[in-house]
Amino acid sequence: MATSSGSAATALLFQVAAREGVIVASESAYHGTLRQLGEYVPAIGGAVRLVDTTDLDAVRAVLDEAGDAVSLLYVETPANPLMGISDLAGLGELAAGRRIRMACDSTFATPVLQRPHELGTHVVIHSSTKYLGGHGDVMGGALIVRGADDWLDALRSLRGVTGAVPSAFDCWLLQRSLPTLPQRVRAQTATAHTVAGFLQSHESVHEVLYPGLSEHPGHAVAARQMSDFGAMLSFRVTTGRAGALAVAAAAEIFTRATSLGGVESLIEHRASIEGPATRTPDDLLRLSIGLEHGDDLCADLARAFEASDRVS
């Protein structure tokens, strides 16, 4: 079911789920999703429990405690912007044993690299604003519901009532974009591996958050449930907030902008975007790797680090 944005997709899902019980959700997720769970769902009378979904024991404990009251287990993996990986098969088993629906925001993985429906997920969510559109010119979302499910009727009805439908032009642009999705995602992912390796060896970087790196805490799970590790990564600089902002400002090929998943590489200081309540570290920059050459992107970052050193 196509929606007007990814945020519309999650808002419709949460509204339907909230009518039926408590929503248990990833505490690490897209900032707008966390705002919906923290502000919007309570405002419509729903209840939310946030949990670290990368920790199966923690999820089991919350589900056991909440008992029959839970309607939905909501997970985002890989999760924005710390790249946490949740074990979909493990969570799917927990949900199935309790007759709870599970939903997965699979935007970062795209349908090319991860197939949550095959791992026990009932509803897959994509922000088509990102990789599905892929050119930074579409807004849209998708809710893909597995099998016969009365939630699909409820979601459709609510989409109509609230007007959360995609525009005809956005649908047309999406149809233009979808045939190149697999090639874009594979090329962008290959370049992300190159950039992650470059960052790892750079003296101004103290941590690279990319599930493709063997030292990433979610690497083994990601290797099991994804066919590759995607084109999103974050890294933390040794020079703190000021250094991070200076690097983002000095990059020339990377555009300093929010959003992600397009053919042009983006760099972003997430903490500034997310505001004072954020859990995102101040020294973190997030990269969305596009279709430029990996050597050019690494050279751009090298130059940006040098320029930022001169400033600080």
Ligand SMILES: *Cc1c(COP(=O)(O)O)cnc(C)c1O
């Ligand atoms: C961007 C994003 C959303 C929200 O999608 P919009 O189309 O911008 O409303 C939801 N989840 C994730 C993981 C995202 O990156």
